[in-house]
Every structure is written in structure tokens, then in C-alpha cells.
Amino acid sequence: MFHAAWLAIVCFLAGGINAIAGGGSLLSFPALMQIGVKPVHANATNTVALLPGQFTSAAAYRRELQRYRSMVPILLIAALAGGLIGARLLMATRQDTFLRMVPWLLLTATLLFALGSPLQQRLFKETPQAHVTGLRPLARILLPLGIFSVCLYVGFFGAGSGLLIMGVLSFAGIDSVHEINALKTVITSTSNAVAAATFIAYGAVVWRYGIVMMIAASLGGYGSARFARKHKPRGVRAFVVAMGCIVTTYFFWKLYR
DSSP states (O other): OHHHHHHHHHHHHHHHHHHHTSOTHHHHHHHHHHTTOOHHHHHHHHHHHHHHHHHHHHHTTTGGGGGGTTTHHHHHHHHHHHHHHHHHHHHTSOHHHHHHHHHHHHHHHHHHHHHHHHHHHHHOOOOOOTTOOSOOHHHHHHHHHHHHHHHHHHHHTOTTHHHHHHHHHHHHTOOOHHHHHHHHHHHHHHHHHHHHHHHHHTTOOOHHHHHHHHHHHHHHHHHHHHHHHHSOOOSHHHHHHHHHHHHHHHHHHHHHO
16 A cells, blocks of 8 residues: 555656656656566556556647648557567566666666757757648658657657657658657657557556556646646756656666665
8 A cells, every 4th residue: 555655646746747848757667666566567567557648648739740640640650660569579578687777778768858958949949831841752761760760769668768759850850849749749659559558468567556657647647737737837857857867876876786
């Protein structure tokens, strides 16, 4: 009961953070490991628990997807394939091997999240779109390959992957931050959905914690979204980065002590 209550509190915060700035996995995934869940099962349970909030976010972006609706099916196929293979790779990874990878994966996720805000300001500035008719032919070919590559990481671990997807979309020539966010959300939720289905099929989800986390994260995301509409929360990204640094340092210490 204590473990369930602790996870409910952490996932309520994680869901709220995801709704405002992203990066909630940097709290919820280590919380599962802290109470004794094996690393592979912790990652699988975390993916399933945070999935409903991603679906609701994706549904809210339907209008921003219109200009690239011809590309969306191809990108979703790439996301499905990448997420499936990444999840299968995780299921084939030994617990002790993945445990040694955890600090480095958390470090990568923390750095991506820390660099996200300044990079987004540099890469994703709003530009006039009247002259834009679509992606160039080469970009239409290479973009699905880039999405597939990133979604391998999404299926395997996933934390901090949003910036990678946004970078791929930006370099492909998509210049609206709203459209980039919309495509990123749909791609991420699709990739995580097939990964979650894979984890469930393999029996890797710890449901006694996963259901509690799912409810708490959904409530936290809904409440934070309503709050964010009326206010502009500050300091959320800094809090996530600080927590990411603390958690990463702890796992490095635990691994190499």
C-alpha cells in the first residue's frame, strides 16, 4: 500500500509535468525501480502507465495535422515499426544488462530535456507559411527513415525522445512549431502504443502498480492542462532537469560504487 501511494503521488506529478513541459518519465521510471521493480519491468510498466495521457494530447492536435495529412500514414507506419522493434529489443535484453544501461539512458534523457528549450527556440521559430506547399521529394523519402530510427529508442526506453523527433521533423523542412508538436505527439503516442502492446503480450507489466500509475498520471495531466490554460507555470523544466540530474547521479553511484 505504501508503494502504491508513493507511485500515485509521483505519477500525479509526472502526468502534470508531461502535460506542461514533458519529461515525466524522469520521475516515474526511477520511482518504480526505487521500490524494487526490476529495470526492464519498470520501463515496460512506466510506458503503459503514461500512455493514456499521450492519447488525449494527440487527439487535441487534429487540426494542426491537416497540411501533412498525406504524410501522416507513412510516418505512423515508421513509428509503429520502430516502436515494435525497440520494444522487442528491450524484451530480449537481460535485466542486469539493462540495469547497467539505466544511468546512461537517464543521462541522455536529462541532457535532451535540458537542451530542449534553447534548441527549440533556435530551430522552431515561427515563419510565414504562405509559400510552403509541402515537403521536398527527398525529405518525404528520408523523413520516415529518421522517424523509424528515433522510434527504435522510443520503444526501447523513450525518455527525452520528443526533442529527437522534433529535430528530425524540423530538419525535414517542417517550419511551424505547432505542426511539429502535433506530429511529435501523434508519432510518440503511436510508437509507445505498439511498445505497450508488446510489453503486455510479454507479461512485462506489473499491473498492481501500473493501474495506480495510469489513474494518477491521467488525473495529474488533466488537472495540469486545465491549470496551464489559465496560468503560465514557471520553473517546471528546471525542476525536471534538477530531478533528472539527481536521479542520474544516484544510479551512477549505485552502479559504480
